Amino acid sequence: MKQGIHALFSALLLAAGAFFAQPAGAASFPSEPIKLVVGYPPGGSTDIAARIIADKLEKEIGKPVLVDNRAGASGIVGASTVARATPDGHTLLFAASPEIALVQALGRQINYNPRTDFEPITIIAQVPFMLVIHPDVPAKDLRAFLDYARKNPNKVNFASYGLGTSNHLIGEYFKTHTDTRLVHVPFKGSAPAMTDLLAGRVQMAFDTVPVVLPQVESGKLRALGVATKDRSPLAPNVPTLHEAGLPDFVGGTWFGLYAPAKTPEDVLAYLNRAFVNALKDPDVSQKLHGRGIVPVGSSPAELTAFADSEIKRWSEVVQRAGIKLQ
Amino acid sequence: MATGGTSTISGAAGLARRFWRHADALLLLLLGLLVLLGSRSLAFGDLQNPGPGLFPICIAMILLMAAAVTVATPLHGTSAGAETGHRAKETLARFLPLVGITGASCLFALLAPRVGLLAASLACVLVATVVCGNRHPIRVLLFSVLLALATAGLFIEILRLPFPYF
Amino acid sequence: MLDNLLFGFGVALSWSNLAFCFVGVTAGTLIGVLPGIGPLAGVALLLPLTYSLPPIGAIIMLAGMYYGAQYGGSTTSILLRLPGDSSSVVTALDGYAMAQRGRAGAALTIAALSSFVAGTLSTLLLALAAPPLAAVALSFGPADYFSLVVLGLIAAAGLGHGSVAKSVAMVALGLLLGIVGIDITTGMLRFTLGLRELEDGIDLVSVAIGLFGFSHIIFSLEESRSEQRAVAPIHKLSLTRQELRDSALPTVRGSLLGSLLGVLPGGGAVLSSFVSYALEKRISKQPDAFGQGAAAGVAGPESANNAAAQTSFIPLLTLGIPPNAVIALIGGAMVLQGITPGPEVIDKQPALFWGVVASMWIGNLMLLLLNLPLVGLWVQLLKIPQTYLFPAVILFASIGVYSTNGRAFDVFLAAAFGVLGYGLLKLRFEPAPLMLGFVLGPLLEENFKRALLLSRGDLAVFVTEPKSLVLLGLATALLCVFTLPSIARRRHKVFAESDN
Numbered sequence: 001m002k003q004g005i006h007a008l009f010s011a012l013l014l015a016a017g018a019f020f021a022q023p024a025g026a027a028s029f030p031s032e033p034i035k036l037v038v039g040y041p042p043g044g045s046t047d048i049a050a051r052i053i054a055d056k057l058e059k060e061i062g063k064p065v066l067v068d069n070r071a072g073a074s075g076i077v078g079a080s081t082v083a084r085a086t087p088d089g090h091t092l093l094f095a096a097s098p099e100i101a102l103v104q105a106l107g108r109q110i111n112y113n114p115r116t117d118f119e120p121i122t123i124i125a126q127v128p129f130m131l132v133i134h135p136d137v138p139a140k141d142l143r144a145f146l147d148y149a150r151k152n153p154n155k156v157n158f159a160s161y162g163l164g165t166s167n168h169l170i171g172e173y174f175k176t177h178t179d180t181r182l183v184h185v186p187f188k189g190s191a192p193a194m195t196d197l198l199a200g201r202v203q204m205a206f207d208t209v210p211v212v213l214p215q216v217e218s219g220k221l222r223a224l225g226v227a228t229k230d231r232s233p234l235a236p237n238v239p240t241l242h243e244a245g246l247p248d249f250v251g252g253t254w255f256g257l258y259a260p261a262k263t264p265e266d267v268l269a270y271l272n273r274a275f276v277n278a279l280k281d282p283d284v285s286q287k288l289h290g291r292g293i294v295p296v297g298s299s300p301a302e303l304t305a306f307a308d309s310e311i312k313r314w315s316e317v318v319q320r321a322g323i324k325l326q
Numbered sequence: 327m328a329t330g331g332t333s334t335i336s337g338a339a340g341l342a343r344r345f346w347r348h349a350d351a352l353l354l355l356l357l358g359l360l361v362l363l364g365s366r367s368l369a370f371g372d373l374q375n376p377g378p379g380l381f382p383i384c385i386a387m388i389l390l391m392a393a394a395v396t397v398a399t400p401l402h403g404t405s406a407g408a409e410t411g412h413r414a415k416e417t418l419a420r421f422l423p424l425v426g427i428t429g430a431s432c433l434f435a436l437l438a439p440r441v442g443l444l445a446a447s448l449a450c451v452l453v454a455t456v457v458c459g460n461r462h463p464i465r466v467l468l469f470s471v472l473l474a475l476a477t478a479g480l481f482i483e484i485l486r487l488p489f490p491y492f
Numbered sequence: 493m494l495d496n497l498l499f500g501f502g503v504a505l506s507w508s509n510l511a512f513c514f515v516g517v518t519a520g521t522l523i524g525v526l527p528g529i530g531p532l533a534g535v536a537l538l539l540p541l542t543y544s545l546p547p548i549g550a551i552i553m554l555a556g557m558y559y560g561a562q563y564g565g566s567t568t569s570i571l572l573r574l575p576g577d578s579s580s581v582v583t584a585l586d587g588y589a590m591a592q593r594g595r596a597g598a599a600l601t602i603a604a605l606s607s608f609v610a611g612t613l614s615t616l617l618l619a620l621a622a623p624p625l626a627a628v629a630l631s632f633g634p635a636d637y638f639s640l641v642v643l644g645l646i647a648a649a650g651l652g653h654g655s656v657a658k659s660v661a662m663v664a665l666g667l668l669l670g671i672v673g674i675d676i677t678t679g680m681l682r683f684t685l686g687l688r689e690l691e692d693g694i695d696l697v698s699v700a701i702g703l704f705g706f707s708h709i710i711f712s713l714e715e716s717r718s719e720q721r722a723v724a725p726i727h728k729l730s731l732t733r734q735e736l737r738d739s740a741l742p743t744v745r746g747s748l749l750g751s752l753l754g755v756l757p758g759g760g761a762v763l764s765s766f767v768s769y770a771l772e773k774r775i776s777k778q779p780d781a782f783g784q785g786a787a788a789g790v791a792g793p794e795s796a797n798n799a800a801a802q803t804s805f806i807p808l809l810t811l812g813i814p815p816n817a818v819i820a821l822i823g824g825a826m827v828l829q830g831i832t833p834g835p836e837v838i839d840k841q842p843a844l845f846w847g848v849v850a851s852m853w854i855g856n857l858m859l860l861l862l863n864l865p866l867v868g869l870w871v872q873l874l875k876i877p878q879t880y881l882f883p884a885v886i887l888f889a890s891i892g893v894y895s896t897n898g899r900a901f902d903v904f905l906a907a908a909f910g911v912l913g914y915g916l917l918k919l920r921f922e923p924a925p926l927m928l929g930f931v932l933g934p935l936l937e938e939n940f941k942r943a944l945l946l947s948r949g950d951l952a953v954f955v956t957e958p959k960s961l962v963l964l965g966l967a968t969a970l971l972c973v974f975t976l977p978s979i980a981r982r983r984h985k986v987f988a989e990s991d992n
Contacts, residue, residue: 041817041820041821042536042539042821042824043539043820043821043822043823043824043825043827044824047824048824048827048828051543051828052828055543069536071692072691072692073674073691073692077692106679108679111688154948157946162676163676163677163678163679164679183945185942185945185946186676186677187942188676188934188938191757191813191814191815191820192757192938194811194812194813195629195630195757195807195811195813196633196634196942198630198811198813199630199631199633201633201634201946202946210827210832211812213832213834214812214832214833214834214835214836215812215834215835217836218834218835218836220835287830290830291827324679349919350658350919350920350921353915353919354658354661357661357665361668364682364683365682368680368682369678372949373944373949373950373951374944374948374949375945375949376940376941376944377678378675378677378678378680378682381667381671381936381937381940382668382671382682382683385664385665385667385668388660388661388664389661389664389665391657392657392658392660392661392664393661395655395657396655396657396658396661399655399657420714423709423710423713423714424710424714424911424914427706427709427710427713427882427886427910428706428710428907428910428911430883430886430890431706431886431889431890431903431906431907431910432903432904432907434887434890434891434894434903435890435894435900435901435902435903435904435907436900438894438900439900443891447887447891450883450886450887450890451883451884451886451887454882454883454886454887455879455880455883457713458713458878458879458880458882458883459713459878459879460879460880469880469883470883473883473884473887474887477884477887477888477891481891481895
């Protein structure tokens with residue numbers, strides 16, 4: 001009897017709540033500051049890209065756009081925070097490849113479903129990798145390097161930011177694609193990897209352009225190519241890997257914008273428009289390009305399609321390389 | 327704090343006392359065993375490819391060795407467990423600071439996400455002040471309220487911590 | 493070189509840059525004083541403010557925040573035995589002991605003065621030898637780094653008065669706590685007890701606050717069940733001549749040690765403070781005074797950690813590689829300003845480089861001028877009875893820990909470490925070595941594995957690499973030095989007893 005009254009009471013409360021808490025239509029959106037959740041610590045490239053865009057967006061929509069850093073477990077903490085957030089469009093996930101595509105490729109245990117817990121909004125940007133080697137390696141270009149690597153199996157070390165990170169996977173992809181035997185050396189992040197690379201203890205790495213460019217320009221590292229369709233405006237003298245001898249070899253990391261599932265359609269459409277416009281802004285574009293980040297700004301469907309293609313591609317790499325995570 | 331007093335204490339109590347004298351070594355032994363237990367699912371690996379279990383197992387070894395050394399070499403006179411011979415009533419009172427201080431900060435952590443910074447701070451300071459020996463109810467209350475307000479103000483207004491007051 | 497420095501001073505002495513410097517160091521000191529909030533949180537807080545500032549001013553401000561926090565952290569270490577940052581843990585040992593004997597003012601003054609001298613010396617080193625120091629950092633391979641950490645850990649084990657074996661056990665426990673979380677080579681979870689919150693490891697702040705702060709408060713309460721003053725009445729504020737003399741050379745040694753170790757990635761500052769303490773204790777004519785309030789025990793580590801804080805900018809400004817998380821943040825701020833940290837910064841942005849270097853010295857001067865008069869104020873704080881002071885500390889600490897990651901779990905963890913620390917203190921373990929093990933544990937393991945990976949499984953690499961050989965040799969020697977006297981002493985005792 002008591003339980004019955006309890007249930008009735010709760011039902012009434014719920015109904016009352018639902019009645020009063022109506023979803024905000026596009027007319028009243030945004031009604032409070034927008035939070036861009038970034039699953040990485042401040043100062044990293046994801047964070048920087050988010051801040052550059054947030055800055056511009058704030059001016060456009062007139063409401064504060066804040067970056068909320070929730071670093072942990074390669075972006076997973078940030079993603080799971082947004083998966084559980086209120087789907088009113090005020091909390092968004094400024095995601096990078098690892099928490100959406102790589103987790104699926106690697107089969108990692110996560111408490112959210114990248115496919116069903118999020119609504120795609122737009123592809124924010126591509127961040128292509130550049131292939132660099134230490135100058136002591138006796139190879140002046142890609143072909144010579146492949147030659148050297150094939151003649152010296154298991155001699156060349158390549159650096160990555162850790163097991164299952166994007167530059168690890170692209171390195172494995174490179175290995176199978178070029179039929180070379182390289183030894184993978186994982187590091188905890190960019191700084192220690194760069195230290196050993198500069199010192200010559202590891203000889204090769206894939207990394208984003210702005211990270212390696214200063215070293216290339218001062219001659220401390222040698223660039224073999226960029227993994228994009230077109231040459232990077234930051235390094236016009238560096239050929240694409242396609243030109244250098246690896247047809248269609250592209251890869252890097254990317255950023256995408258997501259909202260929690262069940263966010264209203266009109267809110268999503270608004271956000272898509274707002275972000276695409278911000279990405280087209282010449283000032284934003286220049287700042288991002290200067291950071292080796294290529295702004296995109298696509299439709300939601302394109303984001304889903306792209307993410308799916310990434311998942312497929314890297315799943316194959318993971319399987320071939322035999323990478324197993326717990 | 328006598329070193330030679332064990333012979334005068336009767337059988338079982340004396341044995342217990344000798345046992346607890348080495349409480350420090352026992353702790354190390356326990357820790358070492360726990361680490362070994364926790365690493366049973368971790369591969370030791372080999373030299374070419376050291377596994378995740380290598381380090382923990384070495385740590386366990388160090389802990390166990392330290393336990394052995396500690397038992398074999400008691401420090402000049404005062405041994406670790408020497409203060410365990412108190413009466414029950416005193417023991418209870420002795421644990422008040424431990425429970426109280428731990429409780430105060432846990433209380434804060436429990437309440438803060440639910441009722442905001444002010445209420446959580448108030449609760450924390452109330453408990454802590456009482457535990458720290460203050461018995462005047464008015465002073466305790468006044469101090470707690472003032473401190474909670476001031477601290478919340480400092481952290482939210484001046485340091486811009488993303489915290490709701492309530 | 494001199495004209496570069498002068499040029500740098502010209503840049504740094506503009507009114508706006510001076511103002512930025514002042515804001516940075518003051519904010520840094522305040523942040524450092526608050527338990528639980530360290531330079532990382534402080535820099536992260538200031539970061540958004542720097543977007544609209546000119547680049548040089550922004551970096552000057554953030555840098556000021558970083559080394560300013562070191563000054564503030566020492567203050568709480570000395571007054572409340574609550575380390576503001578992992579590198580102030582050692583200061584708490586003798587600094588607090590000095591405060592207990594009524595020499596709080598002297599301790600604070602020594603800390604400020606030695607930090608200033610260290611700041612001056614390391615700024616000079618920065619100006620003279622930034623690229624060579626960076627080259628040294630690069631030349632440290634994984635085997636070398638491993639051996640350095642081993643040396644540091646053995647040194648830490650000799651810190652306390654008690655048994656070396658127990659301190660080594662503390663180091664080992666610290667190592668264990670440090671590796672809790674995901675193993676980067678295999679992705680496996682270790683010792684996380686099934687808790688999602690532990691997957692990224694245990695937060696440093698929880699350990700520092702719980703192990704040193706909470707446990708100490710509990711312990712003190714147990715000892716004194718009455719409304720006592722937290723500390724003995726203050727004698728004189730000023731230093732005695734003896735204390736000054738005792739601090740002079742340790743300051744110089746600490747500065748050199750800190751300057752060298754600060755450039756190394758990872759735990760440069762922490763390592764240097766521990767090694768400095770151990771060194772001073774070894775060299776001292778009164779090693780037993782350490783732990784009871786030896787001036788050298790404050791001067792050495794304080795100068796070491798301040799010097800290290802400054803030279804840790806070298807890898808960022810010369811190579812573009814940040815040696816720790818705070819510097820990485822500052823590097824990020826530079827990027828946001830459009831400056832890419834890298835080998836070209838010295839040449840292409842001389843105003844930035846030399847301006848920041850010069851501002852470091854100015855900042856240190858400002859800190860000295862700020863902190864010295866404040867000593868009197870801080871010391872007044874100690875007159876507050878325990879029953880009011882402790883709750884305030886507990887509240888501040890709890891908020892501080894909570895705000896690091898915005899989760900309650902960290903506070904629970906800190907409370908748990910409080911219980912652990914209390915237990916350790918009761919059983920006469922020295923918790924300080926645990927801290928070093930905790931900070932350096934992951935580095936130790938990582939470098940060990942990487943050394944083996946690069947040598948393709950050849951263990952000999954640890955003795956064939958010259959630096960590694962030397963460091964391991966020193967570590968072994970140190971271990972012998974620690975254990976042999978106690979064996980000799982025990983023999984003495986046995987002989988003495990057998991004579992009776």
